[in-house]
Amino acid sequence: MPTYIYHLPNWPVFSWQPAAIESLLGQVRHRQGRLLGRLEGLGLDLRTEATLQTLTLDILKSSEIEGEILPPASVRSSLAYRLGLEQGGLPPADRRVEGVVAMMLDATQQANQPLTAERLFGWHHALFPAGYSGPYPLRVGAWRTGPMQVVSGPMGRERVHYEAPPAEALTAQMNEFLAWFNAPGELDPVLKAALAHFWFVTIHPFDDGNGRIARAIADLQLTRADATAQRCYSMSAQIQAERQTYYDLLETSQHGSLDVTPWLTWFLQCLDRALTRAEHTLAQVLGKARFWERHRMTELSERQRRLVQRLLDGFEGKLTTSKWARMAKCSQDTAGRDMADLLAKGVLRKESAGGRSTSYRLALEPPIC
Numbered sequence: 317m318p319t320y321i322y323h324l325p326n327w328p329v330f331s332w333q334p335a336a337i338e339s340l341l342g343q344v345r346h347r348q349g350r351l352l353g354r355l356e357g358l359g360l361d362l363r364t365e366a367t368l369q370t371l372t373l374d375i376l377k378s379s380e381i382e383g384e385i386l387p388p389a390s391v392r393s394s395l396a397y398r399l400g401l402e403q404g405g406l407p408p409a410d411r412r413v414e415g416v417v418a419m420m421l422d423a424t425q426q427a428n429q430p431l432t433a434e435r436l437f438g439w440h441h442a443l444f445p446a447g448y449s450g451p452y453p454l455r456v457g458a459w460r461t462g463p464m465q466v467v468s469g470p471m472g473r474e475r476v477h478y479e480a481p482p483a484e485a486l487t488a489q490m491n492e493f494l495a496w497f498n499a500p501g502e503l504d505p506v507l508k509a510a511l512a513h514f515w516f517v518t519i520h521p522f523d524d525g526n527g528r529i530a531r532a533i534a535d536l537q538l539t540r541a542d543a544t545a546q547r548c549y550s551m552s553a554q555i556q557a558e559r560q561t562y563y564d565l566l567e568t569s570q571h572g573s574l575d576v577t578p579w580l581t582w583f584l585q586c587l588d589r590a591l592t593r594a595e596h597t598l599a600q601v602l603g604k605a606r607f608w609e610r611h612r613m614t615e616l617s618e619r620q621r622r623l624v625q626r627l628l629d630g631f632e633g634k635l636t637t638s639k640w641a642r643m644a645k646c647s648q649d650t651a652g653r654d655m656a657d658l659l660a661k662g663v664l665r666k667e668s669a670g671g672r673s674t675s676y677r678l679a680l681e682p683p684i685c
Contacts, residue, residue, distance in 0.1 A: 321518060321570050322481050328492065328515060332577040337507075340584045344506060347591045348542065354598060355548045363546045364399060366601045369629075370547040370594075371395050375420050378531050378552035381559055386413055392629060395421070415442035416528075423532040424547060427539035430498045433490060439529055440522055449524040459486040460523045466567075477567045480520035489519050497533075505541035509534045510583035511576070518570055531555065538587075549594035554586050562586075603680055604628045614661050619644050620654055624663060627678050634667070634675035 321327060355363055372392045379386050394409035394417040395401075409417065419439040429435070437457040447456050455461065464480040481489055493515055497508075517530040531552050539545060555562050561582070569579045607628065616624065623644050627635065641651035655676060658664040664676045 319571075320479065321572060321574065322489075324574055326574055329574060330511060330515075331575050332580050333575070336577050337580050337584060340581065340588070341504060341506065344584050344588050344591070345504075347588060348506075351548060351591055351594055351598075352542055352544065355544075355546060358598070358601070362601050362605055364401065365604065366548045366597060367546045368392065368395055368399060368401060369597055369601060370550050371420055371424065373597075374535065374547070374550040374552045375416055376553075377550060377556040378420075378528050379416060381531075381552065381556050381562075382527055386416065389626070391417065411445050415445045418442045419529075419532055420535070423536040424539045425545045427536045427545065431494055431533065431536065433494065436521075436529065439532060440525055443525045443528060455523050459483070459490065459521045462523075464520050464523070466520075477563075478520075478570050480518070486519065486521050490521055493519060497537075505537060506584070506587065507580060509537035509541065510580050512537055513583070514566070514569065514576060514579050517566065548597055549590045550597075551587060551590050554590035554593060558586060558589075607678070607680055611661075611663060614663065616658075616661075616663070617654070619646065620658060620663075623654075624658070624678070635664075635677060636675050 355366060358366065372388065372395055375391050375395075376386055376388055390409040390413045394413050397409075398417065398421055419442045422435070422439065441457040444454050444456050447454055461483050463482065465476050466478040466480075467474040467476050469475045493512075496515075497512055501508075503511075513530050513534040516533055517526055520526045522529065534551060538551065539547070565579060565582050569576060572578075623640065626643065633639075637648060637651045637655055640646075640655055641648050644651060644654070646654075655664060659666060659676070662679055665679045667675045667677060
């Protein structure tokens with residue numbers, strides 16, 4: 317039988333080598349402070365837009381890590397509604413999306429509230445509102461009652477990466493985790509986020525959804541570290557970009573010792589890279605604000621304004637009249653007139669290819685005279 321970290325006599329008394337992480341932690345905290353200072357200087361509307369954009373990315377990428385692809389427009393629509401923002405004609409969200417959004421907003425907008433078993437049960441129920449994980453029935457809103465293995469590979473040739481603590485130990489293990497998480501202490505709050513993530517996912521208390529809930533717990537603690545519910549960086553997006561390293565390090569650490577220096581080092585490095593990527597998020601938010609300021613006197617129909625906002629929120633691929641018609645639910649002729657009008661008003665620019673390949677993009681910067 318393999319020995320996992322929870323089999324060790326002093327579990328869960330974690331240790332680490334301060335000299336190995338002090339400089340990195342200082343760098344992360346400094347960058348965090350500078351980024352939050354920039355966010356604070358944006359003004360309320362832009363801070364809220366940055367939060368909307370960040371939480372949308374966080375939800376999409378945390379689900380993507382687990383192989384679940386959510387519709388971006390529905391996630392943004394649900395978040396916008398709950399944050400009291402203009403939805404701009406976005407499609408309504410389905411029950412599955414609403415649950416994930418509810419969990420993330422509870423974690424980040426109510427971060428000062430204690431983390432309890434009941435709260436975690438609510439998150440779990442929100443993730444699986446129908447009581448199923450795919451086609452399989454699920455025990456929802458309660459600790460698992462059976463064994464839990466993390467496996468990969470085809471049926472009959474599965475590889476067991478990890479086996480979680482037995483079900484009969486879960487109540488005691490989770491009580492200890494929650495007492496530690498809610499207790500005040502001198503531990504840096506960013507390090508606490510890293511430890512909480514690792515500790516929770518090692519216990520693996522639910523039949524499914526453990527990874528997403530572990531990342532929500534980390535986001536809750538990072539929100540506490542930031543001392544603001546306004547978000548401008550996505551840890552989940554960076555984890556998704558480094559997904560294989562993330563899984564490999566979890567597996568190695570869960571088979572290792574209680575010295576979790578490698579995990580803390582990677583978590584801090586990953587967070588540092590997430591903070592770097594957040595500069596792009598703030599640039600996008602400012603770009604949108606400058607775009608609308610430049611076009612504050614431009615006459616646009618409600619349909620045009622709604623579609624332009626959707627393009628500003630993120631559009632993959634080439635924009636053509638047929639795509640505009642599908643998004644706007646209008647005829648091809650109406651789409652052509654819409655786009656010709658926007659081209660004339662400097663809202664759109666034509667890409668270099670012409671003919672049947674004609675496509676357009678938003679004119680995010682004013683023309684150079």
